[in-house]
Every structure is written in structure tokens, then in C-alpha cells.
Amino acid sequence: MIKCECGSINPDNAKYCQECGVELKEYPSKYQNLSLLGVAGVFLGFIYAPLLILTVGIGLYMWTRPEEFAKKRGKFLILFSVVIFLFALIINIII
Ligand SMILES: [Zn+2]
Known part of the structure; x- marks a missing residue:
């Protein structure tokens, strides 16, 4: 499913919005997850x-x-702060 800027839901294989005719860009769910993590x-x-x-x-x-x-x-x-900081840094690098 691809959601158009106009709010209508289009099938995955649709190139243009069925409602307003605008060209649809596909955003993979992986990208959405990454931006959410960001x-x-x-x-x-x-x-x-x-x-x-x-x-x-x-x-x-x-x-x-x-x-x-x-x-x-x-x-x-x-020491505790430094350990937590390094931990957060490593997690950031992994993600
Ligand atoms: Zn539309």
C-alpha cells in the first residue's frame, strides 16, 4: 500500500495516485523504521x-x-557516566 500526499491509499504497484494523479514514490518500510529510530x-x-x-x-x-x-x-x-556514554555510542553505531 502506498499512501499519497492527498491521503488516498493506492496499491503497491500503482505508479500514479488513483485519486489525484500525482506520481507515487515508494517508501520501503525499512526506511520508515530507520527514520523512526533516528x-x-x-x-x-x-x-x-x-x-x-x-x-x-x-x-x-x-x-x-x-x-x-x-x-x-x-x-x-x-565511571558510570562514561560506561553509559560508551554503551549509547556503540548502540548508535550498530543501529
Ligand atoms: Zn493522491
Whole structure:
């Protein structure tokens, strides 16, 4: 099924819209999935990037505290952010 810009549904083998006569371009479902993933990726990036900066920021702040416990927590937070970042990067490359 190919959906025309005018909103009418045409058969897969139709070259021109049966309603308005416009030339139909076929969009494979794979392309639609990819663009959907792209949108999801950008959306996630917008949420994820500030979170990552915040986590690294808190981590750095804790790392500079004199308390040994806070230092360990800070290092862990930074390490955790880096691991998550690399994980997201790998997923992006695979997709
Ligand atoms: Zn049409």
C-alpha cells in the first residue's frame, strides 16, 4: 500500500495516485523504521546529554570533596557516566 500526499491509499504497484494523479514514490518500510529510530535517537539524545553532564558534574563535585567516601562516590559516578556514554555510542553505531 502506498499512501499519497492527498491521503488516498493506492496499491503497491500503482505508479500514479488513483485519486489525484500525482506520481507515487515508494517508501520501503525499512526506511520508515530507520527514520523512526533516528527520531527516537535524537529525542533520547536531548534527554540524555543534559543528564550525562549533570551526572559528570555531580561526580566531579563529589570527587573534589575532602571526604574519602564522597571521593569514591564521585569516581564511581563519572565511571558510570562514561560506561553509559560508551554503551549509547556503540548502540548508535550498530543501529
Ligand atoms: Zn493522491
